[in-house]
Amino acid sequence: MEMRLYDTLTKEKRLFTPLDPNNVRMYVCGPTVYDFAHIGNARPVIIFDVLFRLLRHTYGADHVTYVRNITDVDDKINDRAARDFPGLPLNEAIRKVTELTEKQFHADVDALGCLRPTVEPRATEHIAEMRALIEKLVQGGFAYVAEDHVLFSPQAMNAANSILPRYGALANRTLDEMIAGARVDVAPYKRDATDFVLWKPSKPGEPSWPSPAGIKAEGRPGWHIECSAMAWKHLGERFDIHGGGIDLVFPHHENELAQTCCAFHSDRMANIWMHNGFLQVESEKMSKSLGNFVTIRELLADWPGEVLRLNMLKTHYRSPIDWTLKGVEESAKTLDDWYWVAADLGGERPSDAVIEALSDDLNTPLMIAALHGLRNSAASGNDRDRGQFAASLRLLGFLSETSAEWKGRKQQASGVDANQVDNLISARAAARARKDFGESDRIRDELAAMGVVIKDSKEGTTWEIAR
Numbered sequence: 499m500e501m502r503l504y505d506t507l508t509k510e511k512r513l514f515t516p517l518d519p520n521n522v523r524m525y526v527c528g529p530t531v532y533d534f535a536h537i538g539n540a541r542p543v544i545i546f547d548v549l550f551r552l553l554r555h556t557y558g559a560d561h562v563t564y565v566r567n568i569t570d571v572d573d574k575i576n577d578r579a580a581r582d583f584p585g586l587p588l589n590e591a592i593r594k595v596t597e598l599t600e601k602q603f604h605a606d607v608d609a610l611g612c613l614r615p616t617v618e619p620r621a622t623e624h625i626a627e628m629r630a631l632i633e634k635l636v637q638g639g640f641a642y643v644a645e646d647h648v649l650f651s652p653q654a655m656n657a658a659n660s661i662l663p664r665y666g667a668l669a670n671r672t673l674d675e676m677i678a679g680a681r682v683d684v685a686p687y688k689r690d691a692t693d694f695v696l697w698k699p700s701k702p703g704e705p706s707w708p709s710p711a712g713i714k715a716e717g718r719p720g721w722h723i724e725c726s727a728m729a730w731k732h733l734g735e736r737f738d739i740h741g742g743g744i745d746l747v748f749p750h751h752e753n754e755l756a757q758t759c760c761a762f763h764s765d766r767m768a769n770i771w772m773h774n775g776f777l778q779v780e781s782e783k784m785s786k787s788l789g790n791f792v793t794i795r796e797l798l799a800d801w802p803g804e805v806l807r808l809n810m811l812k813t814h815y816r817s818p819i820d821w822t823l824k825g826v827e828e829s830a831k832t833l834d835d836w837y838w839v840a841a842d843l844g845g846e847r848p849s850d851a852v853i854e855a856l857s858d859d860l861n862t863p864l865m866i867a868a869l870h871g872l873r874n875s876a877a878s879g880n881d882r883d884r885g886q887f888a889a890s891l892r893l894l895g896f897l898s899e900t901s902a903e904w905k906g907r908k909q910q911a912s913g914v915d916a917n918q919v920d921n922l923i924s925a926r927a928a929a930r931a932r933k934d935f936g937e938s939d940r941i942r943d944e945l946a947a948m949g950v951v952i953k954d955s956k957e958g959t960t961w962e963i964a965r
Contacts, residue, residue: 499850501556501738502856506747506771507668507755511859514750514770516738522553522562523737525554525729525768526748528618530569531599532578534793535606537806537821538777538784540742544807545774545815545860546741547612549562551893555684555848565732566615567725570622571597571718578703590702596620606794609803611895619728621719627727628719629710630762632696636711640760641696644687648697653690655756661765665692665756668771669748694753695720722753729767731759740768744775774796774815797826802907804896805830811862811894834904834962836869836891839877841901845885845892852890865894866942905962914963919950923959926952 501514516522526546529535546566553562574593581590604614632648635641640658641650652665652673666672673692684691699717700706706716719727729737735758742751751771758767776783779790797806809829813819849872855865869890875883891897899907905916922941929937944953945961952961 523733526566527742528566531596532575544810547843564615565617567728568620588822611807624727625707627731634709634761646699649693652692668752696723726757735762741772744773777817837904840888843888845889848890848893849886
């Protein structure tokens with residue numbers, strides 16, 4: 499089955515052909531570990547986890563390498579380290595902050611049903627690769643040293659008569675447009691407004707390392723060179739897919755692409771660049787000032803991770819998503835139903851319709867429509883569709899619990915006595931059998947008052963906790 503993915507660089511949906519089918523390689527920009535991740539951070543994590551699962555299904559689990567970095571060099575990390583551990587040396591305090599927040603991040607995304615990447619490199623463990631890339635760029639004439647800084651020159655890149663891509667091609671902007679629209683640091687040592695930092699001197703108390711390019715003072719890397727170095731180390735000079743949020747297209751991914759292509763004299767860094775759209779909360783941009791800033795951890799206190807996962811996948815990854823309570827409630831009801839139908843079923847082969855939808859640029863709305871069709875067939879007793887429904891859900895990161903565990907979690911959260919509910923449902927069935935519909939309705943109302951919703955079907959009566 500062919501796989502087609504939308505490439506931000508060429509602005510088209512392209513046939514995905516891996517450089518090496520025995521080692522399909524993907525890099526996704528990961529978290530800066532200084533605090534709890536918010537629900538917007540969860541979107542690329544979930545989206546590229548689904549792509550990782552699809553690639554593993556298509557090429558084999560042992561033939562896919564997924565790298566998602568951890569940024570542990572950042573001003574926000576430094577600030578929190580100084581605030582939380584004032585008595586410790588800064589480097590030691592930074593390590594404590596990043597280790598704690600990395601554990602928090604892993605716990606949250608594990609609960610969302612995401613597989614761990616093949617490799618999770620830390621920026622601080624790849625300083626040697628960063629220095630090596632910077633040296634290549636200086637020697638190639640694409641970067642220069644000024645006042646203990648090393649800066650990359652987009653002008654030099656675009657002036658090179660070679661196979662290099664045009665700086666600005668990923669964001670689809672000219673240099674003049676980028677100067678006009680971007681917040682660029684004004685500094686006397688910069689030759690041009692668009693030049694960006696590869697390396698800078700460390701301020702007193704900041705983490706520091708020996709500098710490249712003959713600079714005597716110790717310093718620290720710029721943000722963009724970190725991902726170029728980690729991708730090079732673990733995936734090579736060129737690889738298959740680079741992913742992240744649309745907010746990273748410029749300047750981060752534009753600069754990554756420029757650095758890597760100039761260092762290795764290549765027309766590509768990744769064959770396909772993929773970006774997920776923005777997330778809003780209740781139709782407004784998420785921000786602390788609006789009071790709608792919500793972390794993954796806060797949502798997990800109220801909802802199972804699989805509910806959040808499904809809610810994220812109902813919108814196509816390239817479209818903006820509006821995260822609403824109503825949407826989460828609907829996702830919870832859908833998962834309750836899916837667990838009732840499929841949680842205790844076996845099945846090894848996912849549905850072709852599900853794989854075909856995912857292979858069309860991760861068309862998750864079409865995938866969910868296919869799942870609903872399978873659910874109806876499975877519930878009516880079609881053994882083949884029952885197995886494919888269960889296998890499809892597990893491939894996608896759902897059905898991590900048995901139906902009893904899923905139901906028990908809801909009962910525990912609600913405080914409902916399951917035995918009492920079952921007895922009332924039995925009494926209602928007996929009333930209906932003797933055509934005592936007044937008593938039947940009374941019992942239904944009593945269950946509703948307890949927060950229990952009952953569903954009658956030809957297979958029998960099921961119940962769930964109202965949300």
